[in-house]
Amino acid sequence: MEDVRMIAAWTTPGREQTTAGEEGFMRLYEATSRPLWGYLQHASGRPDAADDLLQETYCKFLLSKAPAMDEAQTRSYLFRIATNLLHNRFRSREDAALEEPAECGAETDEAARLDVRAAMWRLKPRERELLWLAYVEGMSHAEIAAATGLGVMSIRILLYRARRKASGILRPQRTKS
C-alpha cells in the first residue's frame, strides 16, 4: 500500500510534507476510524476513552514507520495498536470509570441495546474484544490472532468460551423480557 509509505514520510521530521501523504491518511482515516472507534468504545465502555485511544492509535501508527501493507493488513495493524493501548489502559487503571459502562446518547431507553451492553459488560475485556473482532469486524481467527497477539488455537478456544458466556448471560435476560 503506497499510501502507508507516503503517510510515514509525512511525519518524518525534516522531510517535506506531501499532499499525497496527507490525502492517503485522510482516506485511511475515513475508511477505518468509525469501526475502530466502535471497537474501542465497546471494549472500554466509554466514548471519551474511545476518542483518546483512537487519536493515540493513529499517532502510533503514523510514528511506527510501518512497511508497505495492503488494506487488510493495515486494518489489522490498526486494531492491534488499539488493542495494545486498551490493555495498557486496563493495566494502568488510568481511567477508573473504565470499570463501569457509561451511558451516553439519546437511545439509552432501548431495552435490547441495554441488554447487549449489560451482557457484554459482564464479560472480561479480552472476551469483549474477541467477540467484537469476530462478529462485528468479521475477522478470521488468523486475523484476530494478528490483532491481539494471541495464537490461532487460543483464539478458537477463547472465542468459543466468550460466546457461550455471552449467550448464557443474554438468554435469561431475554427470557425475562
Added chain:
Amino acid sequence: MKLLGCEQEAGVIRAMQTGGWTEFLRLHVADCQDCSEALRLAEALRQEARRAERSCNPPDPYWILQRSRRMAREIAVRRMTLLLASMRALAAFYVVAAAGWLLRGYAALQFREAVSSISGASTWFALMGAMVAAVCVAAGLWPILHEDATRGKAGSVR
C-alpha cells in the same frame, strides 16, 4: 455441541455479513445450536455497532496528523539529547583519564625514553595530539558543565 464450536460457524458469520446464504447454511443454522447462538449474538452486536457508528464523531484527522508530527519531532529531539549526553560523558571520561595519566608523571618520566626508543616523529606527534585534544575537550566541556551546575543551583533554589 462440540468442544470448540462448529466448523461452519465462520461460514455462517460470513454469510450474515455478505448476505451470501446458501440452502445448506440455512438448514445447518436451523439444526446447529452453536451456529444459531453465534448468529444471534453476531446480529445483536452488529446492531450495537451500527448504533455506535451513528453516534460516533471521530476527531479531526488533520489534528491527528499535526499531533503525530509534533510527537515525531519530540522523539527526534530526545534522541539527539541522549546522543549529546553520551558524547558529554565520553568527553568527561577522556579528560579525566588523560589528566590522570599526565599528573601521575608517568608520561613525563617515560616521554623522552619512549620517543627516543621508538624514534618516530609520529609518536611524538601522537602524544602531543592527545594532550592538545584533552585540553580542547576540557575547554569545550567547561562552559557546558558550568551551565549545568548553574541550572542545578537555580533549580534547587526554586
